[in-house]
Amino acid sequence: MGEGIGFEQPETVENKGIADELGRVLESVPPKENYPPDRELQRSILDQLPENLVEELHAHLIVVEGGKEAESSAEESKLRGELFERLATAQYGRAEAGTQDPRLAEELSQELVQLMHDPRRFGLEEQIGGIRNPDLAFFKINDQGKVEIEAAGEVKLGLLTPRAAHQIGGGFREGTRKMVEVVNRMEKPEDSGLLAVAQSRTRGGYLSASENLKVKLIVPADRNPEKVKSLVNRGIFPREDYVRLLELLKNKDEVEILKSAFSRQEVAAMADHLIGKIRERYK
Structure with a gap:
């Protein structure tokens, strides 16, 4: 047989532009001592970002500011945090090996995190109320x-x-269990827009925490x-709370600390590039 015609997966083609741009930004960041970046891993993560990333980030900034344009310094801070969260989701948001129906698991993760962040969107603000929502x-x-x-994720650039200590120390657990109770009581989750929940329900898949x-x-x-200690803003903690948090962070049965593929300097450089594109396009 002759050679097959080479092709790329659609998402790779779609994301190539923004991934290439951000890849060039990363190459321009001066290397830091004791931090060798894994460019192959970084590129695999960038390839998962949507090609309309600039539009999505601009829309995010408008939403968090209640429909108003943000001040320059606030805009930069919020965009860095949002970008870091998206990168972490692309890196760690995939279902683990061995999970039955990993695609459904990922869709459930996205849908239920959205529910915890914005229950009003699904008409469940009264039932769920204000809870500590994970990233x-x-x-x-x-x-x-x-x-x-199995776990709630907190993405922390700063x-x-x-x-954050309250969330890690129990807020996420309480909020997740409350959300599970509300969703499991729903007869037709699809009527509230919870389509992944409805799909899992047809397979007998009620939620549990x-x-x-x-x-x-x-x-x-x-x-x-x-x-x-290097992960905590020591100056704003009462001593007892600070000590309690350090003990919690050392407890690997309760908290697992994972590293992003990107440094603070790299996230800042990519965010600055994207802010420039937002200002060029919308201002």
Whole structure:
């Protein structure tokens, strides 16, 4: 047989422009001591970003500012955080090997995180109310269709604050379990726009939250997860709360600290590039 015609997956073709741009930005970032970037891993993550990333980030900035344009400094900070969260989701938001129906697990993760962030969007603001919402949710679906939330993810570009400490220390667990109770009581989740939940329900997959729900904390590549003190904004913590947080971060049964493929400097450089494109296009 002759050679086959070469082709690229549609998403790779679609994302090539923005991935190439951000790849060039990364190449221009001066290397830091003791931080060798993994360009192959970084590129695989950039390839998952949508080609309309600039439009999506601009829309995000408008939403978080309540329909108004943000001030320059606030805009930069918010965009860096949003970009870092998207990169972490692309890196760690995939279903683990061995998960039955990994695509459904990923769709469930996205849908239920959206629900916890914005219950009003699904008409469930009264039932769920204000809860501590994670940036990611990690699922396992077994061969009987049971859906279990194994961990909540917190993506942190900056240092940990008291608010983040409360989320990691129990807020995520309480919020996730409350959300599970509300969703499982719904007779027709599809009527509220929870399509992935409805799909899993047809397979007998009611939600459950692990008794030992962990928190996965995702930090920049140039931070050292072994030095937990370096992850915390010490100056704004009462001493007892600070000590309690350090003990929690060292407890690997409750918290798993993961490293992003990108450093703070690299995220800042990519965000600055994207802000420039937003200002050029919309202002």
